Amino acid sequence: MITYLYWIGALALAVLSLYALGYRLKAWKGAAATSISILLVATLAYFFHFQQIFVKHWGGVMSVSVPEGQKHIAATWKDDHLWIENYDPKTNTCIFKEYARGATLEGKVLIKNCNPIKAN
Structure with a gap:
């Protein structure tokens, strides 16, 4: 629900700028540039910042895939960041990875010779 409100607000601001700058002031180029x-x-802010906050605090849906050949162990939130733990049986390594859209500023911790109990 919060995601819908976010996008309605972003669209309302864009339409309001078209109306205020374009229709009222007759500055259509500036209105178009401002709306865009x-x-x-709004799009960049959502995908690079707000998506995880919305999912954690107000509910929502977010999809994350387990890489090919790895087994999922756990997922946890640290502040507003999602950390996922997977196990790679080929290298016997546990991988803690911070999930971030666009692969920006992701943390990663590798634990060598990791033997998780559920790695059957």
Whole structure:
């Protein structure tokens, strides 16, 4: 629900800028540029910041895939960051990875010679 409100707000701001700058002030180029900028900033902010916060605090849906050949062990939240633990049986390594959209500023911890109990 919060995601819908976010996008309705972003679209409302874009339409409001078109109305205020384009219709009222007759500055259609500036209105178009402002509306596009608002939508671009809203999209980037959602995918690179707000998505995990919305899912954790207000509910929502977020999909993360386990890499091929690995087994999922656990997932946990640290502040507003999702950390996922997988096991790679080929290298006998446990991998703690921070999930971030766009693969920006992701943390990663490798534990060598890891033998998790559930790695059957």
